[in-house]
Amino acid sequence: MSDHLAGGYDLAIFDLDGVVYLIDKPIPGAAEAVERLRADGTAIAYATNNASRRGADVATLLNGMGVSAAPAEVLTSAGATAALLAERLPAGAKVLVVGAEALRAEVRDAGLTPVGSAEDAPVAVVQGYGPEVGWKILAEAALAVRAGATWFATNTDRTLPSPRGPLPGNGSLVAVLRTALDREPDVVVGKPQPGLFTTAAAQAGADRPLVVGDRLDTDIEGAVGAGMDSLLVLTGVSGPAELLGAPPERRPTYVAADLSGLFRPAGDARIPxxxxxxxxxxxxxxxxxxxxxxxxxxxxxxxxxxxxxxxxxxxxxxxxxxxxxxxxxxxxxx
CATH class of the missing domain: 3.30.300.290 (GMP Synthetase; Chain A, domain 3)
Incomplete structure (x- = not known):
């Protein structure tokens, strides 16, 4: 057992945007942190609310940045949502997809039929982030939900971190339909729901997982809900002012400026x-x-x-x- 923070855990579950990379650029020190954990025998998992890429594509992206990742180590809200849809709907059921091609592919691979119009009579609408999402598909989704389709959201992150500052995330797009429909989604799958974290721990056979994230409202709240310790890094969305006002369900175990905090004494990061x-x-x-x-x-x-x-x-x-x-x-x- 090492005397540094990460040494007390057998699995590190990393969020991606704002922790490992910003959009398409790695955060300094991320690759080195992952490799040091692997060398110490700590299992690695990546859990992201971003539904615009499939797990294998995320792994390819990470490896291209110099951050080692296997497809099986990546859990996305798109994959988790498609799996839930397959559990609840009959094979071949029509699902109107709002989001990127990755989400459509996940729905298709789950044995369901992706469609793009309310006139196709979908039994469900699934909404995830996609940079090309616009009024036309949102209008179709609104019509489908009003006609009785069950509304699934992969996540409700209001923003995405970027080198230029926070950008609108899927939660902002969900808010468009929320305003138009005057109601909430029927099901939200991604963080802060604990499913991505508990699945990662089960897959790794971990007894002492640590969640590493940059958002109090998703990563940290999800970790608290899953009964897991967490490290907030200040390289993404949530900053000091937000942390000072955090309610109990959004309070991390540790805080650090960046991932180098994993390799300092736990007492130097424990909060408060x-x-x-x-x-x-x-x-x-x-x-x-x-x-x-x-x-x-x-x-x-x-x-x-x-x-x-x-x-x-x-x-x-x-x-x-x-x-x-x-x-x-x-x-x-x-």
């Missing part, structure tokens, strides 16, 4: 930090107010401050007691 001091930072509390002093690694300050905000101190009641603290708190508001 206790004792009032961490690194060069000190937090003092006076009733419903708190004061941050010192300087050092921003993650240490974040771990300390979560200890007071998660215990009832409003973010607006945190004061800076040093120039370093003032600069840090200001940067978190941007």
């Amino acid at each position: 930090a206790t004792g009032g001091q961490a690194g060069g930072w000190r937090v003092t509390r006076d009733g419903d107010r708190a004061r941050l002093d010192g300087s050092g690694d921003p993650v240490d300050a974040l771990r300390l401050l979560c200890g007071v905000t998660w215990d009832g101190v409003p973010r607006s009641a945190i004061e800076a007691g040093s120039a370093g603290a003032e600069e840090l708190l200001r940067s978190w508001e941007q």
